[in-house]
Amino acid sequence: MTDLQDLVDRASRIVFFGGAGVSTESGIPDFRSQDGLYHMQYKYPPEEILSHDFFFRETGEFFRFYRDKLIGYEASPNAAHKKLAELERAGKLSAVITQNIDGLHQAAGSKRVLELHGSVARNTCLRCGKKYGLEEIRRQEGVPHCSCGGIIKPDVVLYGESLDDGVIAEAIRALRSADLLIVAGTSLAVYPAAGLIRYYRGKDVAVINLDPLPLPSDAFFFQGKVGEILGRIKA
Numbered sequence: 001m002t003d004l005q006d007l008v009d010r011a012s013r014i015v016f017f018g019g020a021g022v023s024t025e026s027g028i029p030d031f032r033s034q035d036g037l038y039h040m041q042y043k044y045p046p047e048e049i050l051s052h053d054f055f056f057r058e059t060g061e062f063f064r065f066y067r068d069k070l071i072g073y074e075a076s077p078n079a080a081h082k083k084l085a086e087l088e089r090a091g092k093l094s095a096v097i098t099q100n101i102d103g104l105h106q107a108a109g110s111k112r113v114l115e116l117h118g119s120v121a122r123n124t125c126l127r128c129g130k131k132y133g134l135e136e137i138r139r140q141e142g143v144p145h146c147s148c149g150g151i152i153k154p155d156v157v158l159y160g161e162s163l164d165d166g167v168i169a170e171a172i173r174a175l176r177s178a179d180l181l182i183v184a185g186t187s188l189a190v191y192p193a194a195g196l197i198r199y200y201r202g203k204d205v206a207v208i209n210l211d212p213l214p215l216p217s218d219a220f221f222f223q224g225k226v227g228e229i230l231g232r233i234k235a
Helices: 004-009 052-057 059-070 079-089 104-108 134-139 165-177 193-199 226-230
Strands: 014-018 093-098 113-115 118-125 152-156 180-184 204-209 220-223
Touching (some): 004 204, 004 220, 014 079, 079 104, 093 165, 118 134
Parallel strands (some): 014 093, 093 113, 180 204
16 A cells, blocks of 8 residues: 655645644634634625735625634644645655645744735735735734825635736646655645646645545545644654
């Protein structure tokens, strides 16, 4: 039986495609599990709150949810983030493609991280374009404002907004040149991000997830938590 270590050992251009399940072991809630954000009760559904239209219509309510549920924690990289950074330093991993916005891959030391949905670490004034870090959003109360008076918007992709074309193009290039694709901690339910894996041209696909995913029958499935499984791999 082929194990994950065998797949990693024979690969030289690994691409990792990850979702919220990669960060749950760091204490960050996911969205679609039984205890995820989409099952919590709010005045508005989380899908509506995290939309472009809602941001401009109910900006204060957006930031109340955003601070409470998306940046209201102190999280550190877990074994999955650390192992991916180690694989990159060893020359085995060519890119991390992530749907997460928490910045934990970079905190663990990964260099080539393609953030499909942006990052909470980057924020931009809608009036003058001035850039801010996460601490400015945490420092202010209510709707954060720039020194010029404009609203500061997180550089995260909300529902109704398009993914960054440059990030998409780089992700496609990485997938097309990879010889091992590891898909982990994702339901593959969010498009267009989930559709990117169709650009992978290699033979081996490894899936690390609590539940099976709709991938080819010859994909290797490793059931469990991402950090626990990846953490056992030797670079």
